[in-house]
Amino acid sequence: MELRYGIIGCGMMGQEHLRNIALIDGASVAAIFEPDPAMRAQAAELAPGARMLDSVAAVVAHPAVTCLLIVSPNHMHLAQMEEIAAIRPLPILCEKPLFTDPADAPRLAALRAAYPAPIWVAMEYRYMPPVAHLIAQAPVATGGIKMLTIREHRFPFLEKVGDWNRFNRNTGGTLVEKCCHFFDLMRLIAGCNPVRVMASAGQAVNHLDERYGGQTPDIWDNAYVIVDFENGLRAMLELCMFAEGARFQEEISAIGPLGKIECLVPGPGRFWPIHLGAPPVPQVIISPRSPKGPLVLDVPVDPALLAAGDHNGSTFYQHQGFARVVRDGQTPEVSLLDGWWAVAIGMAAQESAATGRVVDLTRAAYAPTAAQGHQQ
Template sequence: MGLSDLIRYGLIGAGMMGREHLRNIAMTPGSRITAIADPDARSRALAAECVPETAQLFDSADALLASNAVDALVIATPNDTHADVLARILDRGLSLPILLEKPACTSAEQLTWMSTALAGYTAPLWIGMEYRYMPPVTELVEEVRKGTVGDLRMIALREHRFPFKEKVGNWNRYAARTGGTLVEKCCHFFDLMRLIAEDEAVRVYASAGIDVNHADERREDGKRPDIIDNAFVTVDFKSGIRASLDLCMFAEGALWQEEFAATGSLGRVECFVPGHRGEEAGRHSEIEISFRQEKRQPERRIVEVDAQVLHAGAHHGATFYAHQKFRKAILGAGPVEVTLQDGLKAVAIGLAAERSAKEKRVVTIDGLTLN
């Protein structure tokens, strides 16, 4: 395929995140959505509205996979179904490029299965870690790579945001289906820690609670949602770099939704991303660099993001930028930047954090193995 060739995309899972992918694919030159699969009729109809051309609609992944209507797949089904969808692709002997939404999976058993079953998958397999591609985060990583902070020693990630949104059947309210908040939501942050540190995690300690959100909700069987809504997580890396996560899921009034910092022997680089209240107040994403030298003043700059790209999704433009790179990987013009192993290792840290919070102890990590 050449750089200008048309790529036909199929979407499996047409919920909120699936539709964000559709809007961003529609903005990507040389890309067309030709097939959408979801068992929920309303989700299929809403997804069809996101597509400029007419796409075939299917009520199952199997029907889409049998259609021969696509060149590449985006999988955005509920977290606990990712492994099953991938197994169906393997069973059919297909080798299509895949963008698999995070988290890659939800359990230690699925970690092992995916790592083994997909080891020989030859087509590009990209994990949807959108936070890597938020422009202010990209700039923070670039500053660390340039040596701005010197010898990196500490990473601090803070997200204070709104509660989980309602989804079909509210599947995202239960840890058995999501992997737990520290997997579902926070694999993004554990991926960023690995990306910034260029290192592997060895120890995790988490303190977390279910304190505020969803208290009046019940499933049909009467079960109350069991997902964490606030946490502190500390991650130790092999090199001695330490990272922390400060998560609050009942802080939608915060002007800054994300505040990330990397600190080293020479200085500190921070990025700030506004939440809904911050955007209403006219705030833009910012980068600030501060130095240990007393006479050198901090540098602060605004990070501009194209308005159309911003409005196409809920990840500050990141989904659009990720799709430009995924397209290049499909065409053989660029690498798979977020590999299956990246996705699995982020899940492993999340599972370790969930276990640590539950058992109130440090959990060690060796590759994908938790102890």
């Protein structure tokens, strides 16, 4: 079965998806809705066989389309999935986050209960080769993870169409917009749900001198977040978005009674300074407690995949998995519940940082509950 995508939104991330879909056997793009003229022109160059349409509804109704990809601004995702459900509920790959307003959690619960086709939430970081290697090896290397740390030292938010990503009302806040990826990793690695979140965050450096419609951006650029899980695992996120001079962008470490495993992930190769030579190669380091002796493993990524996007090949592997869902009827590896929990942790972190209080996720109205489908 050929995958014929209908794509909703083709800005910077949408175009990365286009480049990766072109690498998937038996996949093509049948239709695109992108309202910005410049982005639409760039998308047409990448997918010359696709029809450019004028609405979400037109893409969903296009008879050639067999699956859908949502890559619109964050605050549009939920309403667009609801519109799709009312027209023609095809399999969907939806970019994160699923929703941005805590009050919209019941709408997501209703969608999850009623949508008859599979929905895969785009959590690309799971599929970065060094991260996937850490996830696979961590139980043995650590003897059971007790502490998990994720550090991202990266560049500021990039410019997006209409500067939508400069304001919390559109993004859900940095700890939802950017960091739901990391909270998804935490929950995946923990193998259970979070119970408490505490955070300190703010806007220290970035975007302070920018004005859009007379308004100053309110998006945060640094944070510490601690998440406690049901099984006693403690996880911490350290985020800094004015540290693009670092050699590695992400550093993830998992520690248990037998040892430590960590992975080091470089940022997008297009940002690496040419005068420094070749970009860094991702690494996984296994450090047993006894006998001591760290083992360093290079985990190179296929150059063709690196050229197709900014996420170390993960977008390609994600589309491979989504293809198995559409063609073979497999269950999405990243479910609506997974995506919901990732957003809920981010919302709890936003709330904790804003109020100075610990947030109990077992009581938060925007988190999944037993009545809303707590179980898979």
